[in-house]
Amino acid sequence: MPYDPEGAVLVTGIAGRLGRLVASRLHREVQVVGLDRRPFPGRPKDVKHYQIDIRRKKVEELFERERIRAVVHMAIVHDPRLDAEEHHSVNVIGTRRVLDLVLKHGVRKVVVLSSATVYGPRADNTQFITEDTPLLGAERHGDLRDLVQVDLYANTFLWKQPEVETVVLRPVHIVGDVGSPASNYLRLPRFPVVMGFDPMIQVIHAEDVVAAMMASLRPGVRGVFNVVGPDGIPLSRLLREIGRPLVPIPGPLLTAGLFCMVDGERFARDVGFRPRLSLRDVIAVYRDAAAQPARARR
Amino acid sequence: MRGFEEAVARVGRLPRDNLNEYGFDPFGFSPDFVARIAPLAHVVYRRYFRAAAYGIEKVPTGRVILVANHSGQIPIDGMIIACAMMLDAEPPRMVRSMVEKFVPALPFVSYFMSRTGQVVGTPDNCVRLLERDETILAFPEGVAGISKTFSKRYQLQEFGHGFMRLALQTRSPIVPVAVIGGEEQAPSLYNSRAIARLFAAPSFPITPTLLPLPVKYRLYFGEPMRFKGDAEAEDRQIEPKVRSVRSTLQALVHRGLRERRHVFW
Incomplete structure (x- = not known):
């Protein structure tokens, strides 16, 4: 099917909470098509949903049937607790499949949701990492390996395929009404923290990620962009503002208690992005979240 | 007690317009945290080391790089300079110095350093701080300065070029600061490279003292030095500028030594 500027935007991973947020914002402006192996409860009527596993051959039928002009690829598992092999195949094989189809069907725009953790939490990091910094996340944290691989694959695609506008977004910890690891942590009734460490943490509200x-x-x-929300804050201060008890736990020396912080200047300058939600807004979300455990994801 | 209150009050006069709504700068520096340890700084600076700062009014407002001689096995000299800028400079200023790259991995030390405004010494961090018009402290001798033995006291070691490139890149003035007293606080008789290697430490001084001796610290601030040129220039073009700072600082050190009557008072 030839490229159609009036075509639909495909959102992979649409049934996740961030995906649903994207869909609810996007479907008011453009035709939205969803792809997810999970059902999509509460789907807006004008959103077409394909409940297929991203690794299946049938995904190609979607591209043949729909006129896709852009893909928002967020079918990337960021939770390291899931089965490693499953993780790897969804992330790496899934991304490869999507980008292949983008190329084959003449899609002109693809937005890949990576994350700022790909730089790796290292003691010798400079305070604010810029986009040109090598991705060393996998060096010591094996569970980040496939996220780094996805990011690098999207990067290669960006440089090899000039006719496709590829955007790789590396947001800091996503919080708000989402099931990200950071968000699940901030909902806990008490917060385990690594004793002796209080790193600066950067968070971004899901609404701003959608923006x-x-x-x-x-x-x-x-291009490749770090995406930051409000200024960083020491983790302990964020937790204290949320107002539930901290439980210091002795951790392994030298690797524990580190985060990486990134510089969001490029996205601000080149694209004009400014986060709307402040630390206070973020804190307000979790103040009232004590009693509710993190909702099941699938 | 008045000294304590005064120290806390001076921390309270630090600018707050570059902090977020919770009182932290983007690097994690918190004046409120510094205020809590200000009484301790007062005791160490005024009582234990009875430090005196000469010419501190020469430090210009706005961004500046303080360049000092490094001594004493443990970096008390940096702390003394920071105390001087906080307790004796007008208006009070927070010195941002650079820490080794392993510091963020150390429990407790890591966040103490971060809250008191100390950052990992990457060039990018220095540039960002100077562009925020902060006061940076550099010891261009590095480990070679701090870990030298007593026989080499007050002899400046080779200078690195990083501070000069930073000054050129960010158009920051340089103020040389001679630190007198640090060499006698923990005289090192021998630096055991073998043991240092064993602990992957930069040095392992053999010194007869456990705690730093209560020497009297004297700081001599020189006139601001301003340089122009290409920050990316070849080493041989940077070298003469570095040498002029080094010789100015060495002269300042010699002056301090001449004026000193006694190590302890």
């Missing part, structure tokens, strides 16, 4: 994706879909936007 970042919308901005990335604009014609002409292309």
